[in-house]
Amino acid sequence: MSGQAKDRKTRVTVLVALGANLFIAAAKAVAGLVAGSPALLSEAAHSVADSMNEVFLLAALRRSRRPADQRHPFGYGKERYFWSLLAAVGIFVMGGCFSFVQGIDALHSHHRESTVGYVAGLAVLGVSLAAEGGSLLRALHQVRGQRGGIGSDPALRTVVAEDSTAVLGVLLALAGMVLHMVTGREVWEATASLSIGLLLVYVAYRLGKDARDQLIGEAVDPELRDSIRALLDHQPEIDRVADLLTMRLGLDSTLVAARIDLRPGLDSEDVELVCERIKASVAHTWPTADQVFLDITDAPPNTRR
Missing domain, CATH: 1.20.1510.10 (Cation efflux protein transmembrane domain)
Structure with missing residues (x-):
């Protein structure tokens, strides 16, 4: 509905x-x-x-x-x-x-x-x-x-x-x-x-x-936050989710901000496509997550998968 x-x-x-x-x-x-x-x-x-x-x-x-x-x-x-x-x-x-x-x-x-x-x-x-x-x-x-x-x-x-x-x-x-x-x-x-x-x-x-x-500014339920983190962790281009912040903006609106480490070797065009795909995946899985922001960094060598 x-x-x-x-x-x-x-x-x-x-x-x-x-x-x-x-x-x-x-x-x-x-x-x-x-x-x-x-x-x-x-x-x-x-x-x-x-x-x-x-x-x-x-x-x-x-x-x-x-x-x-x-x-x-x-x-x-x-x-x-x-x-x-x-x-x-x-x-x-x-x-x-x-x-x-x-x-x-x-x-x-x-x-x-x-x-x-x-x-x-x-x-x-x-x-x-x-x-x-x-x-x-x-x-x-x-x-x-x-x-x-x-x-x-x-x-x-x-x-x-x-x-x-x-x-x-x-x-x-x-x-x-x-x-x-x-x-x-x-x-x-x-x-x-x-x-x-x-x-x-x-x-x-x-x-x-x-x-x-x-x-x-209250975060989403811990179960929902863990589900969002799990989805990000399963993305092949992401080495590590360094931080994940959420906040309810309204009844049908949620802000999701994640700092993620990407695997090395991706050029700028690949990074842009990966970000758009990840945002679309989050929004498709949770329609109320209409404000998704990704802070992209390269994974340090000691944290790479």
């Missing part, structure tokens, strides 16, 4: 998640205000944060596919990681911090919801669970059909993380409201809000760490 086709599927997945989050954010906010439930309000903030993050991811999908230009000769593939980092910050600030505030405030409150408030809150959480679960199932379905799995696309990885966290958050809010209703103690909802905050902070940290590593 081409990169554009995969992006279209991911865009639909993000739009489904955005629609679900906008709907349930409004429902949670209204029910939370009516019921005075800190757990529901924490979940509303969580859904608002997720909605903002989906907007970031849509921007990432559109901007990361721009062609290379003079200022950005390697293209804009790393835009995905930048917008994914903003999404992680959004989860932390809008979701995690608000949940902590709601939880701490609930610990000093002695408000008891009415029966109508409980019923409305539990009904909204039930609808939210169905909506979030449906969005999660679609994202997981796309992951199963995507070569490279969940780690290959930061936008898809973020949607799966958000939806998984949302499902867990709804279950925590349900547990907090039910225990509050049974015991009459608001500490249960406060605990649920604080737990949701901790969950969001952890998810934000993991997503932010992954995006940071990619923005700094």
Whole structure:
């Protein structure tokens, strides 16, 4: 499947998640205000944060596919990681911090919801669970059909993380409201809000760490790097691979830079043909390795095969 086709599927997945989050954010906010439930309000903030993050991811999908230009000769593939980092910050600030505030405030409150408030809150959480679960199932379905799995696309990885966290958050809010209703103690909802905050902070940290590593410049997986080195080692014109550097430039773009020692006796025309053939072989075997650079030297006598 081409990169554009995969992006279209991911865009639909993000739009489904955005629609679900906008709907349930409004429902949670209204029910939370009516019921005075800190757990529901924490979940509303969580859904608002997720909605903002989906907007970031849509921007990432559109901007990361721009062609290379003079200022950005390697293209804009790393835009995905930048917008994914903003999404992680959004989860932390809008979701995690608000949940902590709601939880701490609930610990000093002695408000008891009415029966109508409980019923409305539990009904909204039930609808939210169905909506979030449906969005999660679609994202997981796309992951199963995507070569490279969940780690290959930061936008898809973020949607799966958000939806998984949302499902867990709804279950925590349900547990907090039910225990509050049974015991009459608001500490249960406060605990649920604080737990949701901790969950969001952890998810934000993991997503932010992954995006940071990619923005700094992360090498390809060790298995792929070893495969590239093995291909170079098996070329008859290469005596030794002195060094091999790799870096992911985007979802479908990888830089490969190798310093290789050629066997002696090759003239300049032969060297040029050999380099072109080796580059073509690497690109054919790994289509995402679209930036291949070879630094050619003559093998010292003591290292020749």
